[in-house]
Amino acid sequence: MGTTxxxxxxxxxxxxLRTVLSEALDSEFTVGEILPNERDLAARxxxxxATLRQALEQLExxxxxxxxxxxxxxxxxxxxxxxxxxxxxxxxxxxxDVWQPTDCAPAVPPASVADALESGRDESVHIVRRSRVTHxxxxxxxxxxxxxxxxxxxxxxxxxxxAARARAVLRELHRLELxxxxxxxxxxxxxxxxxxxxxxxxxxxxxxVTTRYIAEGRTAALSVAxxxxxxxxxxxxxxxxxxxxxDPERRAS
Amino acid sequence: MGTTxxxxxxxxxxxxLRTVLSEALDSEFTVGEILPNERDLAARxxxxxATLRQALEQLExxxxxxxxxxxxxxxxxxxxxxxxxxxxxxxxxxxxDVWQPTDCAPAVPPASVADALESGRDESVHIVRRSRVTHxxxxxxxxxxxxxxxxxxxxxxxxxxxAARARAVLRELHRLELxxxxxxxxxxxxxxxxxxxxxxxxxxxxxxVTTRYIAEGRTAALSVAxxxxxxxxxxxxxxxxxxxxxDPERRAS
Numbered sequence: 001m002g003t004t005x006x007x008x009x010x011x012x013x014x015x016x017l018r019t020v021l022s023e024a025l026d027s028e029f030t031v032g033e034i035l036p037n038e039r040d041l042a043a044r045x046x047x048x049x050a051t052l053r054q055a056l057e058q059l060e061x062x063x064x065x066x067x068x069x070x071x072x073x074x075x076x077x078x079x080x081x082x083x084x085x086x087x088x089x090x091x092x093x094x095x096x097d098v099w100q101p102t103d104c105a106p107a108v109p110p111a112s113v114a115d116a117l118e119s120g121r122d123e124s125v126h127i128v129r130r131s132r133v134t135h136x137x138x139x140x141x142x143x144x145x146x147x148x149x150x151x152x153x154x155x156x157x158x159x160x161x162x163a164a165r166a167r168a169v170l171r172e173l174h175r176l177e178l179x180x181x182x183x184x185x186x187x188x189x190x191x192x193x194x195x196x197x198x199x200x201x202x203x204x205x206x207x208x209v210t211t212r213y214i215a216e217g218r219t220a221a222l223s224v225a226x227x228x229x230x231x232x233x234x235x236x237x238x239x240x241x242x243x244x245x246x247d248p249e250r251r252a253s
Numbered sequence: 254m255g256t257t258x259x260x261x262x263x264x265x266x267x268x269x270l271r272t273v274l275s276e277a278l279d280s281e282f283t284v285g286e287i288l289p290n291e292r293d294l295a296a297r298x299x300x301x302x303a304t305l306r307q308a309l310e311q312l313e314x315x316x317x318x319x320x321x322x323x324x325x326x327x328x329x330x331x332x333x334x335x336x337x338x339x340x341x342x343x344x345x346x347x348x349x350d351v352w353q354p355t356d357c358a359p360a361v362p363p364a365s366v367a368d369a370l371e372s373g374r375d376e377s378v379h380i381v382r383r384s385r386v387t388h389x390x391x392x393x394x395x396x397x398x399x400x401x402x403x404x405x406x407x408x409x410x411x412x413x414x415x416a417a418r419a420r421a422v423l424r425e426l427h428r429l430e431l432x433x434x435x436x437x438x439x440x441x442x443x444x445x446x447x448x449x450x451x452x453x454x455x456x457x458x459x460x461x462v463t464t465r466y467i468a469e470g471r472t473a474a475l476s477v478a479x480x481x482x483x484x485x486x487x488x489x490x491x492x493x494x495x496x497x498x499x500d501p502e503r504r505a506s
Contacts (some may be wrong), residue, residue, distance in 0.1 A: 012454070
C-alpha cells in the first residue's frame with residue numbers, strides 16, 4: 001500500500017478513503033493479514049486519525065475488516081451464507097433443525113414479548129435458549145419464548161432444567177398444528193449474554209431475526225435469534241433448488 | 254432524566270449505560286424529542302464522553318435514536334415493517350410491484366456482478382435503478398442488473414433512457430419464464446448515491462438484500478437493494494395471511 005495523498009473530492013473524505021482502502025484490500029492484502037496500525041495508515045494516506053477510523057468502521061460494517069482485541073485489525077474472510085428458511089413451516093426442534101437447545105428456564109419475558117404472546121405481563125413463560133454453529137463457529141444465539149398455554153400437558157417431573165428440559169418443551173409444542181410463521185430481520189446490537197456466546201463484545205452489530213409461530217389463530221411461540229452481522233449473510237432460498245455459493249454483494253459494493 | 258451515577262458492574266460501562274439510557278427513553282422521552290447534548294448527558298451519568306458516545310451508538314444501531322445533522326440526537330419512531338416477499342416468484346416490475354423505476358442505463362457492472370450473471374467482465378449490461386417509498390419516506394434504493402442476453406429482442410428506438418427505458422427493459426424480461434429466486438440479507442454501508450437517495454450520510458448502516466432471479470437455468474437478473482437499517486425492519490410473511498403489526502424485538506431488547 002503506497003503513500004497516496006487523497007485529492008479533494010465532492011464526497012466525504014472518509015468515504016473516498018474507504019473506497020481507496022477497499023481497493024487496496026482487494027489487490028494487496030490476503031484474508032487474515034493484519035493491517036498496519038492506525039497511526040501509520042493515517043500518515044500514508046495523509047488523513048487525520050478520525051477520518052481513518054471512520055473509513056475502517058465502514059469496512060468493518062461491510063464485513064471486509066475485523067477488529068480483534070489483542071490482535072488488531074485483520075482482513076476478514078468472505079461472509080458465510082446461513083440459510084434462514086421461511087417458505088416451509090416447521091416448529092423449532094423439528095427433524096433436521098440446525099439449532100441446538102442448550103437450556104430452558106421459566107421466567108417473565110419482556111413486556112413486549114408478553115404482549116405479542118398475549119400472555120399476562122407478570123406471567124412466566126418457558127424460555128428456551130438455543131445456539132447455532134456453522135463450520136465450527138457460533139453464528140447465532142436464540143431465545144425462544146413459549147407460553148404455558150402452548151404446552152398445557154407438559155410434565156415437570158423428569159427433566160426440570162437444561163437441554164433435556166428444552167427438548168421436552170419442544171416435544172410438547174409439536175402437538176399443536178402449526179398454521180403459519182412470520183419473520184422479520186432488523187439491525188440490532190448484541191446483548192451481553194448473546195455477545196459472550198457469539199464471541200463478540202456487547203453492543204456489536206447483529207442481525208436480529210424475529211419469528212412468530214402461529215397455531216390455533218394466535219402466536220404460540222416467539223423466537224428472537226441474533227446472528228453475527230460481521231460474519232453472516234442470511235440466505236432465503238426457495239424450492240427451485242438452485243444453489244449458488246458466490247458472494248456477489250460483498251465484492252460488488 | 255436524573256443525575257444517576259453508574260455503579261461498578263461486571264459488564265462494560267458503555268453497555269450498562271446503554272441499558273440505563275434505554276429505560277430512560279422509554280419512561281421519560283417521547284418520539285421526536287431532542288436529547289440533551291453529549292456534554293450534559295455525560296455529566297449527568299458521571300461517564301466520559303467516549304463512553305457516552307459508545308452507548309448512543311448502540312441505541313442508534315437498535316433504531317432507538319437518530320442522529321440528524323443540524324438537529325442533534327432525537328428519539329426515533331418505531332421501525333417500519335417493510336415486506337420482502339420471498340415465497341412468491343415474480344419478476345421485478347410485475348403487477349403490484351412496490352418498486353418504482355427511476356432510470357436505466359447501459360454500463361459495465363462490478364466484476365463480481367458480472368461473474369454472478371456469467372456475462373463477460375467487460376460486457377455492458379442494463380442497469381435499472383429503482384426506489385421504494387413507504388409512508389412517504391424513501392426506504393430503499395435498488396440497482397437491478399440485467400444482461401443483454403436476458404432481453405435479446407429489446408429495441409432501443411422509442412425509449413432510449415430514463416424510467417420509460419427501465420419499463421421497456423422489464424417488459425422484455427417478463428418474456429422469460431421465472432424458475433426461481435434466491436435472496437440474501439446482510440449488513441452493509443450505504444454507497445454515496447444510495448445514501449443521497451435515502452437521505453443518509455455515505456457509509457450509514459444499511460441492510461443489503463441481494464436477489465438472484467433464475468431463468469433458463471442461470472441468473473437472468475440480479476438485484477442489489479439497499480434498505481435504511483435505522484428505520485426498516487424487513488418482514489418475511491407467508492401465505493397464512495396472519496398480520497401482526499406490533500414490533501416486539503424493538504422493545505424487547
